[in-house]
Amino acid sequence: MMDRELERAYQATYRANNQAAIASQRAAYREANRDKVSGQNAAFRSAHREERAAASRAYALAHPGAVQAYQRRYYLSHRADLIAAASEWARTHRPEANAASNRRRARVRDNGVFAITARDWRRILQRHRQACAYCGRSGVPLQQEHVIPIARGGRHSVGNLVPACQPCNGSKGSKLLVEWRYLVIPGGSFMDIHGRDEELR
Numbered sequence: 001m002m003d004r005e006l007e008r009a010y011q012a013t014y015r016a017n018n019q020a021a022i023a024s025q026r027a028a029y030r031e032a033n034r035d036k037v038s039g040q041n042a043a044f045r046s047a048h049r050e051e052r053a054a055a056s057r058a059y060a061l062a063h064p065g066a067v068q069a070y071q072r073r074y075y076l077s078h079r080a081d082l083i084a085a086a087s088e089w090a091r092t093h094r095p096e097a098n099a100a101s102n103r104r105r106a107r108v109r110d111n112g113v114f115a116i117t118a119r120d121w122r123r124i125l126q127r128h129r130q131a132c133a134y135c136g137r138s139g140v141p142l143q144q145e146h147v148i149p150i151a152r153g154g155r156h157s158v159g160n161l162v163p164a165c166q167p168c169n170g171s172k173g174s175k176l177l178v179e180w181r182y183l184v185i186p187g188g189s190f191m192d193i194h195g196r197d198e199e200l201r
């Protein structure tokens with residue numbers, strides 16, 4: 001083995017055998033150099049802001065339930081501080097606070113921003129016996145389908161969501177139910193007769 005590899009192997013063994021001692025040395029260093037360490041951390045965070053933001057977005061997309069659960073726990077355990085900080089901010093930033101509150105009200109009114117948790121979605125699936133709400137097929141991947149499409153003013157809310165298989169979801173698209181005339185064929189498949197109907201006319 002090369003010297004460097006030997007050295008590396010030795011260090012790995014040392015670290016494995018002395019984990020507690022190393023951790024307490026590090027904690028002592030951090031404690032003695034608190035300003036320096038927090039300055040270094042802040043510098044690292046600001047130098048890698050983009051990557052860090054992209055990584056958290058990717059994580060949130062891949063783990064929607066986990067992130068919501070974490071945010072909820074965080075909110076609950078810091079509720080008083082968060083509310084105090086928010087009202088202090090609103091007091092010192094009146095115009096921005098008013099604008100933000102107007103935007104929020106408009107969003108809720110226009111489109112309904114209601115978070116769907118992983119648990120909500122599991123309940124919806126159970127209610128529909130893990131089957132497509134339109135053609136009744138089960139054992140296929142089920143997508144979140146907005147009965148009243150978001151593009152048509154529907155809300156992203158528990159009351160407006162059903163499971164749908166990809167063909168149904170894709171065929172219905174942003175049509176309302178009354179516009180999407182479909183035919184469920186006994187045995188599980190379905191036919192979108194919307195297009196054919198148009199042709200016959």
Ligand SMILES: [Zn+2]
Nearest residue numbers: 132135165168
């Ligand atoms: Zn279907």
